[in-house]
Amino acid sequence: MSNVSVKVLLFATFRKKYGSKELTIECDGTLKGLIESASRILGGEFYSDVYNSERGMVRDDLIFTVNGRNIKDLKGDIELKDGDVVAIFPPLAGGINSSKLIEV
Amino acid sequence: MLGGYMGRILKVDLTAGTLKSELISEDIAKKYLGGKGYAVYILYNYLKEYESKGISPSDINPLGPENVLIFATGPGTGVPGFPCSGRYHVMALRSPLTGSIGSANSGGEWGPFLKFSGYDMIVVEGASEDPVYLSIVNGVAELRSAGDLWGKNVFDTCRILSRRVGGKNTSVACIGPAGENLVRMACIVNDEHRAAGRTGLGAVMGSKKLKAIVVSGDEKVPVANPDEFREVSRRCLETMRKNRVTGEGLPTYGTSILINVINTAGGLPYKNWQTGVNPYADKISGETLAETYLTGRRACWGCTIGCGRVTSVPSGPFQIIGTEGPEYESIWALGGSTGVKDLDAIVKANHYCDEFGMDPISLGSTIAAAMELYERGYIPKEDLQGLDLRFGNSAALVEAVWRTAYRVGFGKYLALGSKKLCEIYGHPELSMSVKGLEMPAYDPRAMKGIGLEYATANRGGCHVTGYTVSAEILGIPEKIDPLTPDGKAKWAKLFQDFTCVVNSTVNCLFSTFALGVKDYADLLSAVTGWSLSDGEILRIGERIYNLERVIINRLGFDGKDDTLPRRLLEEPMPEGPAKGHVVELDKMKEEYYKLRGWVNGVPTADKLKELEIEL
Ligand code: SF4
Numbered sequence: 001m002s003n004v005s006v007k008v009l010l011f012a013t014f015r016k017k018y019g020s021k022e023l024t025i026e027c028d029g030t031l032k033g034l035i036e037s038a039s040r041i042l043g044g045e046f047y048s049d050v051y052n053s054e055r056g057m058v059r060d061d062l063i064f065t066v067n068g069r070n071i072k073d074l075k076g077d078i079e080l081k082d083g084d085v086v087a088i089f090p091p092l093a094g095g096i097n098s099s100k101l102i103e104v
Numbered sequence: 105m106l107g108g109y110m111g112r113i114l115k116v117d118l119t120a121g122t123l124k125s126e127l128i129s130e131d132i133a134k135k136y137l138g139g140k141g142y143a144v145y146i147l148y149n150y151l152k153e154y155e156s157k158g159i160s161p162s163d164i165n166p167l168g169p170e171n172v173l174i175f176a177t178g179p180g181t182g183v184p185g186f187p188c189s190g191r192y193h194v195m196a197l198r199s200p201l202t203g204s205i206g207s208a209n210s211g212g213e214w215g216p217f218l219k220f221s222g223y224d225m226i227v228v229e230g231a232s233e234d235p236v237y238l239s240i241v242n243g244v245a246e247l248r249s250a251g252d253l254w255g256k257n258v259f260d261t262c263r264i265l266s267r268r269v270g271g272k273n274t275s276v277a278c279i280g281p282a283g284e285n286l287v288r289m290a291c292i293v294n295d296e297h298r299a300a301g302r303t304g305l306g307a308v309m310g311s312k313k314l315k316a317i318v319v320s321g322d323e324k325v326p327v328a329n330p331d332e333f334r335e336v337s338r339r340c341l342e343t344m345r346k347n348r349v350t351g352e353g354l355p356t357y358g359t360s361i362l363i364n365v366i367n368t369a370g371g372l373p374y375k376n377w378q379t380g381v382n383p384y385a386d387k388i389s390g391e392t393l394a395e396t397y398l399t400g401r402r403a404c405w406g407c408t409i410g411c412g413r414v415t416s417v418p419s420g421p422f423q424i425i426g427t428e429g430p431e432y433e434s435i436w437a438l439g440g441s442t443g444v445k446d447l448d449a450i451v452k453a454n455h456y457c458d459e460f461g462m463d464p465i466s467l468g469s470t471i472a473a474a475m476e477l478y479e480r481g482y483i484p485k486e487d488l489q490g491l492d493l494r495f496g497n498s499a500a501l502v503e504a505v506w507r508t509a510y511r512v513g514f515g516k517y518l519a520l521g522s523k524k525l526c527e528i529y530g531h532p533e534l535s536m537s538v539k540g541l542e543m544p545a546y547d548p549r550a551m552k553g554i555g556l557e558y559a560t561a562n563r564g565g566c567h568v569t570g571y572t573v574s575a576e577i578l579g580i581p582e583k584i585d586p587l588t589p590d591g592k593a594k595w596a597k598l599f600q601d602f603t604c605v606v607n608s609t610v611n612c613l614f615s616t617f618a619l620g621v622k623d624y625a626d627l628l629s630a631v632t633g634w635s636l637s638d639g640e641i642l643r644i645g646e647r648i649y650n651l652e653r654v655i656i657n658r659l660g661f662d663g664k665d666d667t668l669p670r671r672l673l674e675e676p677m678p679e680g681p682a683k684g685h686v687v688e689l690d691k692m693k694e695e696y697y698k699l700r701g702w703v704n705g706v707p708t709a710d711k712l713k714e715l716e717i718e719l
Pocket of ligand 1: 188189190191211212354402403404407408409410411412612613614615
């Protein structure tokens with residue numbers, strides 16, 4: 001896979017924690033690759049803040065979007081393209097298992 | 105005594121100047137809980153009585169003495185340990201803004217303190233000739249002259265009456281100049297910064313010359329099964345503490361953290377909904393507010409979340425020291441929709457909304473509609489009397505707010521709301537409202553479920569009748585794709601029914617980010633002593649929603665009114681992740697009516713029978 005350049009936007013507490021709102025990341029076009037490349041700049045903690053290594057996927061409790069679409073709504077493997085915009089919100093919501101509106 | 109209830113309703117006839125205490129009926133409470141549900145039941149009976157006297161519902165003047173205004177708490181309100189139970193609901197037979205039912209909800213301390221004063225609800229009918237206020241202190245209710253308070257702003261009124269009554273648990277709900285001047289989006293404000301904001305209920309108080317209601321008392325709310333309640337309460341509060349939204353997100357960021365979330369999804373309406381992407385969203389976001397004007401947070405009575413924001417603009421033309429808000433909705437309405445990107449101006453405009461008593465959602469949207477009308481050349485410059493209402497003009501925004509409250513110059517048109525304003529200037533399609541109520545801060549072209557929800561909400565364009573955004577964007581209780589209309593009917597109905605339960609409990613909707621129907625069933629069972637299952641709870645919610653629907657049907661609203669502004673149905677979203685999308689409303693509505701058992705927006709006789717609604 002050839003390298004692509006992606007814009008990463010950080011929000012809420014991630015901004016203070018990593019001292020950045022926006023950065024451009026070169027990566028291999030996979031989400032894992034993007035997060036690894038970003039961690040090289042932002043520090044190793046970013047990796048565990050955003051990626052669940054045990055399950056091999058982006059953490060379930062984040063809002064993580066590619067060009068405004070939540071990755072949970074995108075079907076199939078996500079391939080990032082040059083110029084894509086990734087937005088990452090720390091756990092505000094999302095993936096809350098205890099909050100069953102109706103117990104089925 | 106009935107657990108959760110003080111057992112009494114205060115009936116106030118302002119025309120006759122009389123007060124009467126009535127007992128809460130356990131039978132009605134079992135079917136409709138309290139708060140919104142019980143109020144809907146009372147309103148329906150007024151309607152029936154009027155009809156039997158030959159008064160047609162459409163003859164009821166929202167600003168006439170025949171309109172009925174109800175302040176209602178429920179069995180959860182004011183119970184220590186009941187999650188977020190510091191809220192109350194206000195309803196009116198007709199809203200002066202929409203002509204449909206009036207309905208609004210507020211936090212602070214007033215709801216619990218009404219109960220501590222000895223009453224669950226206040227029903228106000230008639231109209232006084234001279235300004236009055238109602239005082240309820242430890243069960244003793246009196247009407248007193250408000251001659252000295254008329255003309256005063258919300259802050260003065262709250263402070264003067266609190267001081268006059270004294271005592272520990274004292275709270276004031278009142279109107280400001282906007283309510284007195286019958287501004288159609290006037291609201292009722294309590295505790296200075298908490299408001300029953302929507303559908304213009306402040307103007308109803310103004311029309312009745314009722315300036316304020318001060319409540320105070322030391323009575324305790326009875327709980328039927330205290331041991332069981334302690335256990336359930338502990339479990340629920342623990343769930344809320346551990347939950348990302350109620351334990352962390354809302355306390356840390358408040359509601360305005362949503363600005364960037366919703367803008368990223370391409371659904372933050374900009375410049376009167378011409379697009380869903382605001383290029384300046386970050387400048388007016390919760391993150392920016394936290395870095396600039398945020399000084400603290402404030403919680404409603406008994407709330408462990410504390411989403412309220414305390415703010416100050418320390419210097420500059422929009423300086424304001426020690427105010428509260430703005431919340432997500434007010435930032436969007438006063439800022440995003442108007443294209444204003446100066447957060448200090450938004451804080452100031454929001455402060456004025458509290459001071460004069462106006463709903464920032466309807467007001468901001470009406471100003472935004474005026475801006476589009478003006479920029480398209482539909483409002484002649486001379487009508488504006490020097491107000492340069494162009495998108496993004498911060499000074500004009502702030503000026504327009506007080507002009508509306510006092511109906512000065514162009515403010516007299518803004519005071520009518522966006523629907524009337526756009527009709528007057530010949531372009532009704534530019535009013536971004538449903539049933540005359542301005543829609544809040546989510547563009548349904550980018551999240552289809554909320555479009556169905558706006559269209560079918562009984563009170564008009566409203567998100568908190570059934571917050572499908574929770575599932576579509578936040579992923580609670582599960583993530584669903586915002587861009588598809590498929591399966592949204594089920595969610596809209598479910599959220600609407602459950603929200604009726606919350607508003608009849610009455611506690612805060614934000615608790616439902618963590619608590620589900622089963623939690624509510626357990627909490628309410630322990631407090632009241634009835635044994636309620638989750639199925640029964642939802643059935644109560646559905647019953648309330650259907651009876652409210654019957655009322656709006658009688659007021660002349662049906663399937664033709666369950667719709668959205670043309671822009672959302674026909675103009676594709678021009679940019680962002682929802683580019684090219686419109687709202688496929690007909691498809692969703694058909695499915696929704698089927699699930700509801702409604703035909704053309706009207707509940708069938710079978711449905712009413714099934715829900716044991718006797719007309
Ligand atoms: S979550 Fe916010 S609005 Fe709701 S009760 Fe608590 S402080 Fe009030």
